Amino acid sequence: MTTKELSNSIHTLHQEVNSFILTFDERRFNSQRANGKWSITEELGHLINALQESNKGIQLPKFFIKYKFGTNNRQERTYDEVVTKYLKKLEQVSIVDNPFQIKKAKQTSKEKLLKSYLNQQQKFEKRLAQFTEKELSTLLLPHPLLGRITIREFGYFTHYHTEHHFKNIQKR
Numbered sequence: 001m002t003t004k005e006l007s008n009s010i011h012t013l014h015q016e017v018n019s020f021i022l023t024f025d026e027r028r029f030n031s032q033r034a035n036g037k038w039s040i041t042e043e044l045g046h047l048i049n050a051l052q053e054s055n056k057g058i059q060l061p062k063f064f065i066k067y068k069f070g071t072n073n074r075q076e077r078t079y080d081e082v083v084t085k086y087l088k089k090l091e092q093v094s095i096v097d098n099p100f101q102i103k104k105a106k107q108t109s110k111e112k113l114l115k116s117y118l119n120q121q122q123k124f125e126k127r128l129a130q131f132t133e134k135e136l137s138t139l140l141l142p143h144p145l146l147g148r149i150t151i152r153e154f155g156y157f158t159h160y161h162t163e164h165h166f167k168n169i170q171k172r
Helices: 004-022 025-028 038-059 062-069 079-093 110-128 134-137 149-172
Strands: 140-143 147-150
Touching: 004 038, 004 110, 004 134, 004 149, 025 038, 038 110, 038 140, 038 149, 062 140, 079 149, 110 149, 134 147, 134 149, 140 149, 147 149
Parallel strands: none
Antiparallel strands: 140 147
């Protein structure tokens, strides 16, 4: 995927999530789900946290990203390869030790969470669009499960991760 295609794909997905979330009333938005599944509030809170952490890295100056995390010296992974590697790594994380597991999300207004989510989306999308094709494929960022991955691969992960949680939200 090119920079533009990746940015457009992520933007479109974010817009779909936002539009769908708007269809829920506050009670349903905050209601707990059966079998210990995350509520919509928890799913959205997790996506916000993930984007906040991603933005910490992607917002760094390009020269610093290169200095701190290096450049790619391997074949860049495709979208499907990133997803496969992520799912394999995720299987190795125990539920007890999973730092990404939300313990209990506090109830909050849908408007407040959506505003925060939109803010993080915009930061990520704007910054992603500022990278050249070469930079997307050569600059590396650390990912807690995948290790150092290219910025393009980080974009692939962000798309997959958002899509996965969006599907969970749609099951409500």
